[in-house]
Amino acid sequence: MDSNIPDDGESLSKSERRRTRILQMLMSGATAQIRDLAEALGVSLMTVHRDLAALEKEGLVRRLRGAVSAEKSLLFESSYNYRGRKQVEEKRRLARAAVARLEPGNAVVCDDSTTTYYICDFIEEMTPLTVITNAVPILERLKTVPEIDLIAAGGRYHAGYNGYFGAVCERTLRSFHVDVAIMSTTTIQGLSLFTPDEIVVRAKQAMMEIARRKILLADATKFQFTALNYVAQITDFDLVLLTGDVPAANLEQLRKAGVAFELV
Structure with a gap:
């Protein structure tokens, strides 16, 4: 770790x-x-x-x-x-469940979130894989892992998110087509995802565009925050993995919207 x-x-x-x-x-x-x-x-x-x-x-x-x-x-x-210090065990549960949905040979894109980072703990179980990411911690963690073809989505480095963003990053991402996107979110309000920073929005949306399947990881605290910038609808994801004490009202809203979700 x-x-x-x-x-x-x-x-x-x-x-x-x-x-x-x-x-x-x-x-x-x-x-x-x-x-x-x-x-x-x-x-x-x-x-x-x-x-x-x-x-x-x-x-x-x-x-x-x-x-x-x-x-x-x-x-x-x-x-x-x-x-990154918060909800570590919840994040690891989500990451383990996400990796279990991969298959050897998949191409995967991962965002910069501290939740997605924890796929690194389990990803060797599914190699060989191609992994594309703008997240420096994931790049550092996977660069020496055998049978992972690691691709950095370059761009302008943002120290606050410890990742690469901007036009170069977005163009790089859109030059690929991948099997699975594994992503998280700052907050879920109703059926919408929001994040504080516009540059993060654009990178996440680019990742969603290039993925055949999209998996969202979210612990219960994601339903407690608000943030400024709209990212996507939760219904845009093929699978939503949740953990923690998610309010019953939120779970019912997801069911009524036909969201495919699992509690892990």
């Missing part, structure tokens, strides 16, 4: 969700007023100060006279690791 993604198996608490959101808000490199963060999150100044103190202790942010900014040298790498 990658040492940059510790296996703590914790559930994402309310405070951790806020802190992840704070990191997302600061990833542009801008300085934010702490009072504005409190208003955007709908919490008290005291609550935000507690969250910022925890993030500052991890070396992610710097507070100065009522404002906060990202630590430029540490934020982007650490924000990926921060997300």
